[in-house]
Amino acid sequence: MSIVKQKTDQAVKILNELGIDLWLTYVRKTSEIHDPSLYFLLEDTWLTWQSAIIISKNGQKIVICGRYDAQNIEVSGIYDKVISYDQSIKEELLAVLNELKPKNIAINYSFDNIAADGLTHGMWLRLNKMLEDTEYINRLISSENLLAALRGRKTELELENIRKAVDFSELGHKKVSETARIGMSEEEIEEMLLKFTKENNLTVSYPPLVHVGPSTSIGHGKASSDIKIKKGDLINVDYGVFYEGYASDLQRMNYVLQDGEDIPTTEVRRAFETVIKAINAGAEKLKPGVQGWEVDCVARKVVTDAGYQEFMHALGHQIGRNVHDGGCLLGPRWEKYGKSVMYKVEEGQAFTLELHVYVENHGYCSVEEDVIVTEDGCEFLSDRQLELSLLKL
Numbered sequence: 001m002s003i004v005k006q007k008t009d010q011a012v013k014i015l016n017e018l019g020i021d022l023w024l025t026y027v028r029k030t031s032e033i034h035d036p037s038l039y040f041l042l043e044d045t046w047l048t049w050q051s052a053i054i055i056s057k058n059g060q061k062i063v064i065c066g067r068y069d070a071q072n073i074e075v076s077g078i079y080d081k082v083i084s085y086d087q088s089i090k091e092e093l094l095a096v097l098n099e100l101k102p103k104n105i106a107i108n109y110s111f112d113n114i115a116a117d118g119l120t121h122g123m124w125l126r127l128n129k130m131l132e133d134t135e136y137i138n139r140l141i142s143s144e145n146l147l148a149a150l151r152g153r154k155t156e157l158e159l160e161n162i163r164k165a166v167d168f169s170e171l172g173h174k175k176v177s178e179t180a181r182i183g184m185s186e187e188e189i190e191e192m193l194l195k196f197t198k199e200n201n202l203t204v205s206y207p208p209l210v211h212v213g214p215s216t217s218i219g220h221g222k223a224s225s226d227i228k229i230k231k232g233d234l235i236n237v238d239y240g241v242f243y244e245g246y247a248s249d250l251q252r253m254n255y256v257l258q259d260g261e262d263i264p265t266t267e268v269r270r271a272f273e274t275v276i277k278a279i280n281a282g283a284e285k286l287k288p289g290v291q292g293w294e295v296d297c298v299a300r301k302v303v304t305d306a307g308y309q310e311f312m313h314a315l316g317h318q319i320g321r322n323v324h325d326g327g328c329l330l331g332p333r334w335e336k337y338g339k340s341v342m343y344k345v346e347e348g349q350a351f352t353l354e355l356h357v358y359v360e361n362h363g364y365c366s367v368e369e370d371v372i373v374t375e376d377g378c379e380f381l382s383d384r385q386l387e388l389s390l391l392k393l
Helices: 003-018 037-039 067-078 092-099 122-129 142-154 155-180 186-199 267-285 292-305 335-342
Strands: 022-027 051-056 061-064 081-085 105-107 140-142 208-214 233-238 241-243 251-258 316-318 325-331 349-359 364-375 376-381 389-390
Touching: 003 022, 003 037, 003 142, 003 155, 022 037, 022 122, 037 142, 051 092, 061 067, 061 092, 061 335, 067 081, 067 349, 081 092, 105 325, 155 186, 155 233, 155 241, 155 251, 155 364, 186 208, 186 233, 208 335, 208 364, 233 364, 267 292, 267 364, 292 325, 292 335, 292 349, 325 335, 325 349
Parallel strands: 022 105, 061 081, 105 140, 251 389
Antiparallel strands: 022 051, 051 061, 208 233, 233 251, 251 364, 316 325, 316 349, 349 364, 364 376
């Protein structure tokens, strides 16, 4: 069974769970503008003209599309009915709605969740124009809750791909530890990881983020050719890959021992221990039913109680078809995160757990792990980094 078949079946269950009669994904020229929900609705095909992908809570799966796209949908065997048109989609769409008579219709827009916001403004206007003289015009609702559940609840096939992506990420991080040398630049580490990824016929889930020593720029800044490894540096690398369309996202830490050192300085050891303690606290709190902000809060408190400045980002985001997947976010109740941090954690969601603290004269100390939410807690998908990797260069 394909992932798309699993996800469309899953969508039917979620529609019934949420009391939504019908889910309508309205698109055109998907090679140019790709609604994020299409990952779960189509198998490697584009839709050219205006098209409607319809799934009802009664289990009916229907596609209305241009004549020349119909065959590609039919051969997938996923949809019960594929209706083609030549001049206008309106007549066929209204006929399907009149047959199904939905009391509400979920469409892909959202104020907070980008993964549920695939309906363009132009297509929104077109849809409203088609429905303006019908009873359905006032039955449109957001699909954000539906898509949060659909993207979040990983099937076995999805989870298998994420696990393999995590395995490859760990191999890349191991290569960093093995090849690092004094004078090697951030940019050279990035180039090595990109070469490793290409050699394994994979793609990165985002450009590798490399942070060396105290003068580096933390966050999403590009690797520098001027910042080079020296003794006493912390080396933080954030690296993930796509495997069969599913992402991993891991950060690992190395420390370059100084002359005469067998262990890192007290400041470095304390920072690393604080990061691990905070991830442990978040992992312990992460279980079905808690809200995203509650998980972030316990980890954040560990950092601030230790006297460090709080990290200015969420503790964890979901991973899946994108490295930053939509739905529940493990973050603080800040305006920029909207209600994404108010969603409840669900079994089957895959999250990162990540945070950093700064160590004067050494750099940033940050670890990131990937986990899957289980029935009563979470399972680490990655081989956890519980000890600082020490490099004698």
